[in-house]
Amino acid sequence: MLGNLMEKFRKSDVYKSIFRHDYKDTQRNRALQILDNVWLHLHPVRLPRHGVNLRYTWGMGGITFFLFIVLTITGVILMFYYRPAGEYAYDDMKYLMNDVPFGPLMRNMHRWAAHGMVITVMLHMFRVFLTGSYKPPRQFNWVIGVVLLLLTFLLSFTGYLLPWDQLALWAVTVGTNMAAATPLLGHEGPFSEMLGVRMDNDVRFLLLGGTQVGPAALIRFYVLHCIFLPIVIAIFMAVHFWRVRKDGGISGPNQ
């Protein structure tokens, strides 16, 4: 009876409007499974066998992308509980860690996934180098990959400030003090007096919105972390994945 109904449903216009093909295990359906699915169609329909061999690829690029998705989801959840203002930020963190149901889990997962993404993106680069996969025709995709590596560092670094505790404040102070040492553009860098660069108009001031890491820096890093950098990295990722396909798919010895 139920099977009969299912069968009828499968033949209905409604079902056919959603699923373009049946599930019988045929060569054609396996291809359509990839081609007719918006999420899967980033893949080629077929790929060389060494491309599914983890010993070759290490799966690090894919894991990096997956961690980015995990970070987006957990990050949005964290945004519901967090206000990027000097008065509130730390208290919101305490609230999140002590009173919000699953708050610690969400925050820990965001933190460890972020560190994980930095690790996997570095290992992905390492693998691509060791297999010579940056060689023609993939030279430019390597360059995009370097940009993605930098964006990953920047995302992680801007997020590091948001807990607004001592660890965050001083890690970001150490990091942004580097900007003050930029030649010409930082007030502690060589040749900067020649341009009239001072503590309150140099590149570090631009980054922090002040002469030290304070509430103005917090809101800047928050906006960069939650809006600007994710959009930019998503754009570069789209180009990166698209180029992987356009440059001939997974690298290999026969091309």
Add this chain to the structure above:
Amino acid sequence: MDQLLYRIVTPSDNFATIVLFVLVFICCYAAFKQMRENDKRGTPREAEQSDKVQTWPYLVRIEFLGALAVMAILTVWSVLLDAPLEEPANPSVTPNPSKAPWYFLGLQEMLVYFDAWIAGVVLPTLIVIGLVIIPYIDFNPKGNGYYTFKERKFAITVFCFGFLILWILLIVLGTFFRGPGWHFFWPWQEWDPHKIVAMASWNWPEVFGVPTRTIDGTIHPLGFLIGMVTVLGYYGIGVLYYFRKKNAEWMKKLGVVNYGIVAFLMLTMIALPIKMFLRIVLNVHYVWVTPWFSV
């Protein structure tokens, strides 16, 4: 032992460095093993696996299982270990040591050996430039899409030195071996905030008995000269090597401009361990002091 455990999880971000170290170790093992295998076989194993398989199910199932595994690891990690949350931010209390996030600790370590504008700005910029130009200066067509060492000895040696030693190892050093005052401590050793360490007390010319500055504080001309000759002479190695290898096959392929870029980046990279040696062993602060900058 307690001290060691405490060091590993304080702050708990340190654990990421351990994960990094272990994964790098596993990856290196896998990579070098495949390099050796392929080099022994002649034709790389990848070439024999180039017949096509369907993405559905052979790739999609790996991605699915991989996502499950990552999610499982991440959940366990998140349940067992809390992200760090210290005292509220307080600009008037500077912790000692103040450390950058773990992935920048290699750069922070360079601050010991170079002024901030080199360690924090110039060298990171050169690292990025060096990474970006790799595909455009590596004209060796071999080793594209398979593991090999024999066919790319130079490229792999240089990259592994930069990545494994100067990046990963310095991160580990900065995370676990640097304490108050950025002094060296073993991870199982208690941090003594009053540790006394000999400061870098002299500059390179003073090693030869020539002062860096005269009594009234201006730069000593002979000291300036020694520093300049040392630095320019060091980069001159690249020029000399060019004239020795001018007629070599690879040099003609590379071209003089590309060679200049590679030589400059290479020598700058090797300058870091050299400066580390000068600082740690000979206590040398600067090699070349000028009125505008010191290196």
